[in-house]
Amino acid sequence: MLSRNIRGLMAVALTVMMVLVTMPLSAADFSTARPVIGSVSAVGSVELRGVGISQEGTLFSGDSVRANAKGYAKVLVGTGSKIELSEKTDVRFNRDAQGIQIAMNSGLLGFTAKTPLRIDVAPFEVTASDDASGNVIIVNPVSADVRAISGKVTVRNLKTSESFVLTKGQEEFLGLKDGVHGPSLGEIARNVPAPVPAPTPAPAPPQTPAGKTSGGLAMDTGAWLAVIGGVAVGGIAIWGVVKAYNDSTRIDNLTNSLNTTNQNLFNATNVANYSAAQAAALQAQLQAIASANAIAQATSAQQIELLQVQQLALQAQIALAGNPAQAAAAASLSSQAAANAAQLATLQTQIAALQAQLASGSGSQAQLQALLNQEEALRQISNNLANQLNALLNNNKLTNLGSVGTVGSPTGGSASVPA
Numbered sequence: 001m002l003s004r005n006i007r008g009l010m011a012v013a014l015t016v017m018m019v020l021v022t023m024p025l026s027a028a029d030f031s032t033a034r035p036v037i038g039s040v041s042a043v044g045s046v047e048l049r050g051v052g053i054s055q056e057g058t059l060f061s062g063d064s065v066r067a068n069a070k071g072y073a074k075v076l077v078g079t080g081s082k083i084e085l086s087e088k089t090d091v092r093f094n095r096d097a098q099g100i101q102i103a104m105n106s107g108l109l110g111f112t113a114k115t116p117l118r119i120d121v122a123p124f125e126v127t128a129s130d131d132a133s134g135n136v137i138i139v140n141p142v143s144a145d146v147r148a149i150s151g152k153v154t155v156r157n158l159k160t161s162e163s164f165v166l167t168k169g170q171e172e173f174l175g176l177k178d179g180v181h182g183p184s185l186g187e188i189a190r191n192v193p194a195p196v197p198a199p200t201p202a203p204a205p206p207q208t209p210a211g212k213t214s215g216g217l218a219m220d221t222g223a224w225l226a227v228i229g230g231v232a233v234g235g236i237a238i239w240g241v242v243k244a245y246n247d248s249t250r251i252d253n254l255t256n257s258l259n260t261t262n263q264n265l266f267n268a269t270n271v272a273n274y275s276a277a278q279a280a281a282l283q284a285q286l287q288a289i290a291s292a293n294a295i296a297q298a299t300s301a302q303q304i305e306l307l308q309v310q311q312l313a314l315q316a317q318i319a320l321a322g323n324p325a326q327a328a329a330a331a332s333l334s335s336q337a338a339a340n341a342a343q344l345a346t347l348q349t350q351i352a353a354l355q356a357q358l359a360s361g362s363g364s365q366a367q368l369q370a371l372l373n374q375e376e377a378l379r380q381i382s383n384n385l386a387n388q389l390n391a392l393l394n395n396n397k398l399t400n401l402g403s404v405g406t407v408g409s410p411t412g413g414s415a416s417v418p419a
Contacts, residue, residue: 037061038077039075041074041076042071044067044071046065046085047068061093061095064090067085067086067107073089077100081115081117083110083111084111088107089108091105091107098118100115100118107137108137109135109137111133113129121174125158128152134148134166140322142176142177143174143175146172148166151167155174157179175318182315193386194386195386199294285361288358291372295351302340302379305383306338309333309382309389313337347371350374354367
């Protein structure tokens with residue numbers, strides 16, 4: 001009889017244990033050791049502590065939240081800080097002495113901080129100060145992206161202790177494998193240079209104003225001084241660009257040619273002593289010098305464009321580290337830009353030589369046309385490289401927080417999570 005009672009008690013105990021083990025509730029629901037830190041609202045497929053929730057749930061320190069495909073979760077923590085999770089986002093929440101800490105494993109997270117928030121995207125830690133808002137996205141296993149929409153967001157590498165601050169509208173790429181960081185694809189795209197226009201044709205020689213002397217060159221001394229000043233200013237502008245490329249020999253040659261030209265023109269102000277043929281020749285010389293200056297300016301603009309393309313393509317290569325094919329395409333664009341820039345440097349040397357010849361009265365229209373043809377061919381390549389870089393960035397714009405706007409949440413509220 002006693003043994004039968006013992007067996008009955010054991011059966012009841014086993015039944016109770018089976019019920020407790022198989023209930024769809026985690027131990028957190030029965031524990032008072034972990035504090036409540038907020039609440040979770042769900043739309044679509046969302047899991048809290050590994051269990052699906054249909055509408056709302058209580059968030060404890062240490063809990064995980066996952067928004068599955070077509071799922072969306074809004075989390076309120078602390079004293080009103082809001083976290084929004086896009087689909088396919090997996091995070092874990094904790095609270096310590098420093099405040100709320102969120103460990104991101106995947107996906108896209110938007111935040112609005114009322115109290116300090118720390119978002120871990122190893123090896124980086126993103127800290128949002130009071131009233132700061134922004135987005136963090138894990139693009140792939142080796143790269144992430146962070147953007148500040150308002151306020152101040154501090155990013156720190158936990159391995160190296162290096163840190164930097166993002167303010168309103170700023171965005172940064174984060175390399176999760178090697179800890180590097182740099183401009184995001186959106187930032188790079190905004191800096192891609194516009195196509196370089198064709199050189200502006202040299203204007204026709206000035207005509208004689210009414211009431212002015214009409215001998216020889218059909219201009220008075222004042223008009224000649226205006227032309228001289230125009231040539232000198234044009235030359236100085238080119239000299240400034242050339243100086244930026246640290247080519248002292250070319251600077252000296254160009255400066256000497258400008259000085260020679262100006263001296264010749266000042267000597268020519270006694271226009272009454274010039275025949276019509278001499279006047280026409282001098283006018284043609286002025287037009288040729290102006291045309292050469294225009295070609296030099298367009299070439300310099302190309303050099304600047306290619307320098308930007310080269311640098312931005314290298315930055316894009318880093319930002320596309322998770323996509324080897326696209327990263328290789330960015331590296332190729334950078335290499336092509338460097339090669340084209342070398343050809344432009346050679347062209348600039350040829351232009352400077354022709355400018356010196358034209359200033360001394362030699363040089364030909366055929367030489368000028370040949371340089372113009374070279375500039376045009378190289379300009380097409382330069383602009384094409386810039387367009388290719390734009391296309392590469394546009395093809396990857398979904399990995400770039402800066403290229404998309406904000407959307408409303410499925411529940412009708414406002415959200416900082418990009419589309």
